[in-house]
Amino acid sequence: MLKPDPVAIEAWRARRAALLAANAADQEMLLRQSSTELRRTVIRMVERAGMGHLGGDLSVIDILATLFGAVLRLDPNDAHWPERDRFILSKGHSAAALYATLAACGYFAPAQLETFMAPLSALNGHPNRTKVPGVETNTGPLGHGLPVAVGCALAARMQGSARRTFVVLGDGELQEGSNWEAAMAAGHYELANLTAIVDRNRLQQGASTEETNRLDPLSDKWRSFGWEVREVDGHDHVDLLHAFRHLPRRGKPLTVIAHTVKGKGVSFMENRVEWHHKVPTAPQVIAALEELQETGS
Amino acid sequence: MSETYDCRQAFAEELLALARRDARIVAVCNDSVGSSNLGGFREEFPDRLINVGIAEQDMVGVGAGLANGGFIPFVCAAAPFLTGRALEQIKADVAYSQAPVILCGMSPGMAYGELGPTHHSIEDLSWLRAIANLPVVVPADPIQTRAAVRWAAGHTGPAYLRIGRFKVPVTTPAHAPFEPGRAIRLTDGDDAAVIAAGTMVSRALSAAEHLRKEGVHARVIDMPFIDPLDEGAVLEAARTTRGIVTAEEGTVSGGLGAAVASTVVQHCPVRMRILGVPHVFAPTGSPGFLLEHFGLTAEGIVRAVRELLAA
Ligand SMILES: Cc1ncc(C[n+]2csc(CCOP(=O)(O)OP(=O)(O)O)c2C)c(N)n1
Numbered sequence: 001m002l003k004p005d006p007v008a009i010e011a012w013r014a015r016r017a018a019l020l021a022a023n024a025a026d027q028e029m030l031l032r033q034s035s036t037e038l039r040r041t042v043i044r045m046v047e048r049a050g051m052g053h054l055g056g057d058l059s060v061i062d063i064l065a066t067l068f069g070a071v072l073r074l075d076p077n078d079a080h081w082p083e084r085d086r087f088i089l090s091k092g093h094s095a096a097a098l099y100a101t102l103a104a105c106g107y108f109a110p111a112q113l114e115t116f117m118a119p120l121s122a123l124n125g126h127p128n129r130t131k132v133p134g135v136e137t138n139t140g141p142l143g144h145g146l147p148v149a150v151g152c153a154l155a156a157r158m159q160g161s162a163r164r165t166f167v168v169l170g171d172g173e174l175q176e177g178s179n180w181e182a183a184m185a186a187g188h189y190e191l192a193n194l195t196a197i198v199d200r201n202r203l204q205q206g207a208s209t210e211e212t213n214r215l216d217p218l219s220d221k222w223r224s225f226g227w228e229v230r231e232v233d234g235h236d237h238v239d240l241l242h243a244f245r246h247l248p249r250r251g252k253p254l255t256v257i258a259h260t261v262k263g264k265g266v267s268f269m270e271n272r273v274e275w276h277h278k279v280p281t282a283p284q285v286i287a288a289l290e291e292l293q294e295t296g297s
Numbered sequence: 298m299s300e301t302y303d304c305r306q307a308f309a310e311e312l313l314a315l316a317r318r319d320a321r322i323v324a325v326c327n328d329s330v331g332s333s334n335l336g337g338f339r340e341e342f343p344d345r346l347i348n349v350g351i352a353e354q355d356m357v358g359v360g361a362g363l364a365n366g367g368f369i370p371f372v373c374a375a376a377p378f379l380t381g382r383a384l385e386q387i388k389a390d391v392a393y394s395q396a397p398v399i400l401c402g403m404s405p406g407m408a409y410g411e412l413g414p415t416h417h418s419i420e421d422l423s424w425l426r427a428i429a430n431l432p433v434v435v436p437a438d439p440i441q442t443r444a445a446v447r448w449a450a451g452h453t454g455p456a457y458l459r460i461g462r463f464k465v466p467v468t469t470p471a472h473a474p475f476e477p478g479r480a481i482r483l484t485d486g487d488d489a490a491v492i493a494a495g496t497m498v499s500r501a502l503s504a505a506e507h508l509r510k511e512g513v514h515a516r517v518i519d520m521p522f523i524d525p526l527d528e529g530a531v532l533e534a535a536r537t538t539r540g541i542v543t544a545e546e547g548t549v550s551g552g553l554g555a556a557v558a559s560t561v562v563q564h565c566p567v568r569m570r571i572l573g574v575p576h577v578f579a580p581t582g583s584p585g586f587l588l589e590h591f592g593l594t595a596e597g598i599v600r601a602v603r604e605l606l607a608a
Contacts, residue, residue: 051411092415117411119582125412140415141378142351172328175350204351205328212328213350 002108002122002132009076009106019070024238027070031237034104035065039265039292041100041113047285049117051125055275057097059201059234059260060089060168064101066240067166076106079133085163086152088136090145091170091199092126093277099123099132107134143176145169146196150182153194153253166244168197172204175213180225187226190251195244196227198255199234201262203273222255234258265292301464305403307439308460309334311446312371316342322450325360325372327353333373333403353382360398361390369397369450375409376402376418376459384424391455392431399449400457406496406546407593408462410584417587418459419574423551425457426524432456432477433524435545435553437498438467441521444475452477461546463496463584468519480527486514489602490534490541494520494553497544497572497593504598515602523553531560540568540605544598546588549573568608570601 019030038061046052068074072085089098096116103110108122115121122131126140137148149167156163169179186194200218202209209215219229228248232239240258248254262276263269266288280288316322316338323345326333330348339346347363349356353374360372372379379402380387391398402421409416425433434449434456436442442460449456473481483498484505493501498519505515516538518530534541541561543554554571561567572593579587588594592601 049411117581119580119586121581124581125409126415128413138415140413141382172351175328175352177352177354205332206330206348207328209350212348213352 001130002112004077004079004133005106005109007106008103008110012076012105016069027241028238031062031065031069034069035062035237036265036292038065038097038100038104040289042096043266043280043285043288045096045100045113045116046279047282048114050279051117051277052096052279053093053277054280055203055262055269055272055277056091056094056170056199056201058264058266058269059262060091060094060199061097061264062235062237063168063197063199063240063258064097066237067244068101068105070241071244072166073163074105076134079107083161083163086136086149086165088139088145088149088152088165088167089127090139090167091142091173092139095123095125095127098127098135102132102134105134108132142170142173143178146179146182149194149196150186150189150191153186153191154189156193157191164193164195166195166197168199170204171198171200171202171209171215171218172212174198174215183222183225183227186253190226191253192248192250194253196253196255198257199260200257201260203262203271203276205276207273219255219257226252227255228252229255229257231257231259234260235264267291299466301466302439303464304436304439304442304461305334307442308401308446309337311443313338313341315446315450316345319369319450321367321369323347323363323368323370325349325356325363325370327351327356327374327378329374329403332375333401335373353378354386357383357386357398357400358390361386361394361396364396364398369399371399371401373401373403375416376405376421377416380418380421380424380457387425387431388428392428395430395454397453398455400455402457402459404462405459406461406463407579407584407587410582410587413581414578417579419547421459422523422545422547422553423555426551426556430454431524432522433459434521435459435495435523436461436521437495437519438465438469440467440469441475445521448475459495461496465496466499468498468502475521477522478525478527479522480530481519481521482530483517483519484515486516487538488514489605490516490518490538491544491598491602492518492520492531492534492541492553492557493544494523496546500593500595501544501598503595504602507595507599508602513602513606520553523556526556526560528560531557532565535561535565535567540570542570542572542598542601542605544572544593546593547573548576550576568605570605572597572601
């Protein structure tokens with residue numbers, strides 16, 4: 001198991017305090033800064049490892065930055081604090097984005113990110129609960145996160161705890177039937193402490209979701225299973241903050257359909273299906289980092 | 298043994314050739330057109346490729362339904378998800394129903410090394426070997442891969458084909474038979490027998506070559522059918538050598554080694570060494586790193602034979 005990093009934790013605490021004290025415009029700016037930094041980090045991680053899933057990393061980063069930067073109740077010093085909010089990255093192939101985020105919170109030293117997928121590293125290609133603090137359950141095979149999240153939410157309710165459970169799902173991932181079994185159970189049990197976030201980038205591994213196995217009308221599907229649905233721009237931190245912070249109506253679990261762009265932030269990766277798991281060349285890395293330099297801050 | 302091949306290529310070419318001759322051949326996949334090498338198939342027969350999306354249980358059930366209508370479906374997906382995710386569909390809809398569905402597990406074993414144990418397909422042989430009426434086929438090279446595709450399309454029941462991603466040399470001799478329950482003897486030798494499948498076959502051959510220099514003569518047996526197993530070849534090896542080493546790119550719990558051991562122990566107990574992943578989840582690492590880590594190499598086989606003979 002990796003160890004917490006006091007320096008990174010201090011930095012994360014300071015950022016969080018500044019954020020909570022700031023006005024809306026400054027909050028937006030601070031969250032955008034950390035998202036840009038995370039984007040730069042995952043690009044370097046994938047380049048170094050020579051493999052990875054950049055497209056989905058870049059589409060989910062604003063969601064992760066918002067949750068870990070301003071929403072989740074957590075203690076990076078004590079990853080197993082019983083009253084922490086639970087976060088599950090069901091689309092486990094975006095592990096690089098999660099690792100970069102966890103390192104930025106200080107769950108482990110950011111220098112560890114250099115070992116991503118290297119021999120004997122804790123930072124495997126998909127998140128592992130027994131090696132990486134902050135990871136609640138192993139993911140990688142798609143369609144596992146939501147059922148586990150339902151269990152986490154039920155546990156909180158049975159213990160009379162106010163903690164919340166958040167789970168991020170890929171849109172292609174929703175083709176797995178296990179999600180709909182879990183969605184049905186969450187509706188049935190009226191799990192208002194459960195939030196499912198769909199990274200709706202409209203692309204999966206080989207093609208668009210709508211060409212492969214159509215998901216639309218997606219919000220109707222969730223609604224008919226008893227969920228409250230909010231649709232947001234998944235790259236707009238203010239939208240995301242608002243959607244995550246306000247609890248749904250009593251008795252309803254919440255789906256946040258976050259409209260995103262696969263490869264977001266790097267023009268030549270955006271909306272291009274091959275960047276699901278393509279690895280950038282050295283010049284492409286330079287170009288990508290430059291673009292992010294310009295859009296950041 | 299210089300040039301090496303990706304068996305997925307041989308698989309795709311043979312499937313396409315068959316599809317041109319036989320309109321009953323269809324492919325079913327799970328958002329895996331690229332990783333199953335079905336791009337060419339889709340180009341030529343767009344209507345005969347069904348991509349159900351990321352939905353493996355549905356995929357196998359759909360395959361069974363297509364077979365019910367007279368088609369010969371080749372259901373292709375990454376081996377860990379095809380076999381693990383849809384295990385009950387494979388049992389009930391395919392094997393128990395005798396639906397002629399050809400399950401094609403792509404990139405098995407440690408092929409997805411860095412992606413971690415969720416993506417390592419090391420349990421598939423054990424899981425599927427436990428199911429009745431389901432031949433389990435592990436081709437060692439492109440020649441056997443092509444033969445397996447042809448055989449599977451022509452026989453009347455289901456089958457599991459494990460299509461490797463590791464590059465392997467051609468090891469199958471010309472005119473070698475390809476039949477259920479039939480092993481292929483690749484080298485002669487009475488000191489020990491090495492029974493291997495899939496990617497481990499060429500490694501076993503290298504090991505035998507090395508051992509010969511030490512004066513140890515190992516019989517290398519390629520066992521493409523884990524089920525039905527060539528019990529005759531196993532028992533002959535048990536009777537005429539001093540012991541058996543098995544080698545497979547999978548867990549030692551229930552695969553090739555276990556099949557050989559259960560045959561041997563019931564009819565002709567001899568010393569055995571079972572090489573595979575020793576009932577643990579692997580650490581992170583590249584495919585090559587992990588095979589080294591678990592001794593699934595020519596050197597590992599040499600060591601095991603030496604230990605066996607010294608014991
Ligand atoms: C059960 C299972 N089947 C197949 C895969 C292979 N796979 C990995 S990522 C992926 C596409 C995921 O698409 P989506 O959920 O939309 O994620 P995103 O586009 O956000 O990366 C597939 C098919 C898998 N990991 N698990």
